[in-house]
Amino acid sequence: MRNSEVADVLYGVADILEMQNVQFKPNAYRKAARSVEESPKDINEVLRSSGKEGLKKNFPGVGESIAEKIEEIVTTGKLRYYDELKKKFPKHLFGLMEIRGLGPKRIKLLYDKLKISNVKQLEAAVRKHRISKLETFGEKSEEDISKGIELFKMGRERMLLGYALPTALEIENRLRRLKFVKSVSAAGSLRRRKETIGDVDILAASSSADKVMSFFTEMGDVSRVLAKGATKSSVILKSGLQIDLRVVDSSSYGAALQYFTGSKEHNIKVRELAMKKGLKINEYGVFKLKGNKKIAGRTEQEVYKALGMGCPEPEMRENRGEVEAALMHRLPEIISYGSIKGDFHTHTRHSDGSDSIEEMAAAAKKLGYEYIAITDHSKSMRIARGLSEQEMLEHVKRIKAVDRKVGGIKVLAGSEVDILPNGELDYSDDLLKKFDVVVASVHSRFKSSREEMTKRIVKALQNPYIDILSHPTGRLIGKREPYEVDLKEVFEAAAKNRVYLEINSHPERSDLSDTNAMEAKKHGCKFVINTDAHSTTGLGYMQLGVSISRRAWLTSKDVINASPARQLMKLFKRIKN
Numbered sequence: 001m002r003n004s005e006v007a008d009v010l011y012g013v014a015d016i017l018e019m020q021n022v023q024f025k026p027n028a029y030r031k032a033a034r035s036v037e038e039s040p041k042d043i044n045e046v047l048r049s050s051g052k053e054g055l056k057k058n059f060p061g062v063g064e065s066i067a068e069k070i071e072e073i074v075t076t077g078k079l080r081y082y083d084e085l086k087k088k089f090p091k092h093l094f095g096l097m098e099i100r101g102l103g104p105k106r107i108k109l110l111y112d113k114l115k116i117s118n119v120k121q122l123e124a125a126v127r128k129h130r131i132s133k134l135e136t137f138g139e140k141s142e143e144d145i146s147k148g149i150e151l152f153k154m155g156r157e158r159m160l161l162g163y164a165l166p167t168a169l170e171i172e173n174r175l176r177r178l179k180f181v182k183s184v185s186a187a188g189s190l191r192r193r194k195e196t197i198g199d200v201d202i203l204a205a206s207s208s209a210d211k212v213m214s215f216f217t218e219m220g221d222v223s224r225v226l227a228k229g230a231t232k233s234s235v236i237l238k239s240g241l242q243i244d245l246r247v248v249d250s251s252s253y254g255a256a257l258q259y260f261t262g263s264k265e266h267n268i269k270v271r272e273l274a275m276k277k278g279l280k281i282n283e284y285g286v287f288k289l290k291g292n293k294k295i296a297g298r299t300e301q302e303v304y305k306a307l308g309m310g311c312p313e314p315e316m317r318e319n320r321g322e323v324e325a326a327l328m329h330r331l332p333e334i335i336s337y338g339s340i341k342g343d344f345h346t347h348t349r350h351s352d353g354s355d356s357i358e359e360m361a362a363a364a365k366k367l368g369y370e371y372i373a374i375t376d377h378s379k380s381m382r383i384a385r386g387l388s389e390q391e392m393l394e395h396v397k398r399i400k401a402v403d404r405k406v407g408g409i410k411v412l413a414g415s416e417v418d419i420l421p422n423g424e425l426d427y428s429d430d431l432l433k434k435f436d437v438v439v440a441s442v443h444s445r446f447k448s449s450r451e452e453m454t455k456r457i458v459k460a461l462q463n464p465y466i467d468i469l470s471h472p473t474g475r476l477i478g479k480r481e482p483y484e485v486d487l488k489e490v491f492e493a494a495a496k497n498r499v500y501l502e503i504n505s506h507p508e509r510s511d512l513s514d515t516n517a518m519e520a521k522k523h524g525c526k527f528v529i530n531t532d533a534h535s536t537t538g539l540g541y542m543q544l545g546v547s548i549s550r551r552a553w554l555t556s557k558d559v560i561n562a563s564p565a566r567q568l569m570k571l572f573k574r575i576k577n
Contacts, residue, residue: 006073007037009082010066015097016085018104026104031061035354036070038535047074060354090117099148109134123149147481158196159241160477162507162544165190167241168200171219175245178215180208183253187260191314193547195477195510199234199242201260205253216245252284254299259283265319266312273307273323281307315550320518334550339562340542342371344468345416345439345502345530350395351376352384353534357402357411363536365409370565373412373437374399378426380418381443387415389431396434410565412436412575416470421445421452423459425466432465436575439502439530441470442483450484457485461493467572468528469494471504471511479508487516491523498526500560505531505545506538514551521558528560 010033014026036043036059046054052067062070073079086094089111095118096107110116113134116125125131126149132142168186175184181204185191188201206212213233217225226234226242234244248256259267259282274281278289285297286306296306304311309326313334316322325331346360347353353360357374364372376395377386387395396413403411414437418426425432425440432438440460448456460466472490473482494501501520504511509532512520517527529545531538549559556562560571568575 003036003039003043006043006070007033009073009079010036010069012094013069013079013082013085015094015104016082016089019089019108021105028061028063029066032059032063032066032070034534035059035061038354038537043070044074047071060349092118095119096122099145099152102145102148106137109136119149119152148479152478158198160507161190161193161195161197161510161547162541164197164200164241165544167237167239168202168243171200171243172202174219175202175204175212175216178206178212180211181206182250185257187257188262191261192263192317193315193544193551195513195548199244202243202245203253203257203260204245204247205250206247207249209247212247213245216243248283250298252297254301254303255281255285255297256283258300258303261314261317263318266317266323269319269323270307273309273327277307279307313550315547316553318551320553332553332555335546335554335556335559335562337543337546339556339559340369340529340546341564342369342373342410342561343531343533343539343542344373344412344414344437344528344561345375345470345504346372346533346539347376347384347416348374350398351381351386355536357399358406359536360533360539361402361406361409361411363539365406367539367542369409371410371412371568373414373439375414375416375437375439378415378417380420380426381416386418386426389427392427392431393434410568414439416441417466418443419456419460421448421456423456425460425463429463429465432463433574435465437467437572438465439468439470440466442474446474446480446483448483450486453483454486454489457490458493461490461497461499464573466497466499468500468502468530470502470530471509471532472501473511473513473516475511476508477510482511487519488523491520491525494520495524500528501525503527503529503545503548505529505541505543505548507541507544510544510548512548512552514548517548517552517554521552521554526560527554527558530561 010029014029014033018026039059041058046058052071055062055067055070069079069081093107093111096102114125114130116122126142126146129142131137131145132139168190172184172186175181183205185203186200187203189197190200204212209231213228217228217233217235221237222235223238224236226236232246234242236242271281280287280289285294286303287294296302301311304326310329310331312322312326312331343364348355348357348360360374361372377384379386379388392415399411399413414435416439419440419442420426421444442457461469475482501512503517529542529549531541533539533541563571
């Protein structure tokens with residue numbers, strides 16, 4: 001059992017208990033589920049090596065009762081308690097949990113009043129305006145549920161990059177270890193690191209395609225083989241992810257990789273350029289129109305060179321000017337995946353995180369970082385156990401004590417401070433000036449008008465103590481649309497007040513998006529790539545933020561946390577040596 005599978009069961013128990021109006025227990029199960037889900041420790045190994053006591057010790061929030069249930073889940077693959085709870089409700093009812101705006105209590109109410117137990121019935125009730133007539137719902141709630149259904153449908157068609165990428169890379173590595181595979185790479189939208197993807201495409205070079213296909217279709221995590229051919233096979237994994245594998249000869253590997261990486265618009269532009277030069281380009285190579293002589297195809301660099309171009313990085317291939325830049329050999333040196341020196345947005349168990357300050361610092365150090373900022377929530381974020389001013393003063397002392405204690409990494413004291421509806425920050429200036437780093441965010445009134453939200457954020461950006469504007473559009477992909485705001489005004493205010501814009505790496509946020517970051521750069525903005533990590537595992541999201549930055553054509557000079565620790569004093573107003 002994977003940690004995520006165990007967590008899903010615990011989350012399910014919490015949801016049903018909440019439907020039954022049970023007090024306290026739902027929160028206990030959710031806390032335990034989050035701890036298991038986000039921990040880097042394999043729950044199977046912990047249970048094998050130290051039993052239930054190990055579960056309680058290694059996963060905060062797991063007590064004796066939940067430890068017993070986890071042991072049952074891991075050893076049997078199911079939980080009788082959960083199965084008994086589920087019998088009290090229709091089996092499709094729990095699918096409604098994926099609809100934004102519906103929690104357990106609302107789902108129970110819809111079932112009790114309207115007998116709605118699945119998404120299809122919910123959609124029908126929305127069309128007939130039956131939900132708006134219910135007490136505690138109304139027209140606005142019905143409208144929000146309608147939008148939630150549409151977002152749910154979009155999310156079912158495409159998967160978040162952050163959730164598909166680890167699996168794709170694992171399979172890529174399995175294939176790479178095979179002696180009869182010479183080269184292998186993911187292709188398609190995943191290689192271009194788009195924020196959402198459809199299926200995963202993988203390309204391999206081998207002279208033993210039959211062996212590659214046999215290995216691929218017989219992997220242990222394959223649920224169903226959709227097709228097995230001489231050069232192409234498709235499988236569905238137990239996770240539900242579809243993987244398509246193509247095998248080509250090494251002499252055509254570069255051409256095939258270029259072709260199947262895309263994007264469609266980029267490839268059209270490249271083919272048009274080839275035609276003008278008396279060439280044709282396809283997945284087999286680059287050929288002269290006269291005589292059909294093959295002149296390139298073994299590597300991507302070779303393919304682009306044959307067209308008189310530099311080789312654009314995969315993330316840039318969206319027909320946004322990269323072909324023209326490549327022809328002039330003026331492609332920017334975009335930020336690399338190994339450039340990041342630290343993280344300015346992380347949470348600990350002192351607000352809504354699951355690990356301690358020391359554990360977060362140690363994990364960041366292990367990643368090779370030179371610094372990490374601990375930025376737990378301010379007092380208005382009650383749902384995230386935000387800290388009062390007095391509690392935060394004590395917290396700052398704890399962070400600074402850890403900074404003095406640990407070696408090899410600088411631990412900065414900060415906070416993710418709410419931007420209040422009036423544009424003020426959630427803490428007094430007297431407290432704000434004590435932080436090394438202030439990350440400011442909107443966490444409320446997402447339905448404000450464009451004018452109200454713009455005025456709110458622009459006013460906050462004028463506060464002399466704000467350093468970073470976090471997840472600037474407030475979106476959650478497939479769950480919540482961005483709030484209405486004039487980004488041009490926000491970008492101009494951020495640049496003027498020297499406030500850095502965050503590229504939030506969490507898979508569901510990816511905020512700023514690549515297109516918004518590209519536009520912000522035109523207004524003179526600088527950026528930080530943060531994870532918003534709520535656990536040590538969450539620090540690993542950083543690579544997704546780098547992907548966004550690369551798609552936005554950002555260089556290391558554009559990204560503040562590509563700078564070493566010794567430069568932080570120049571980049572932040574209150575950081576001391």
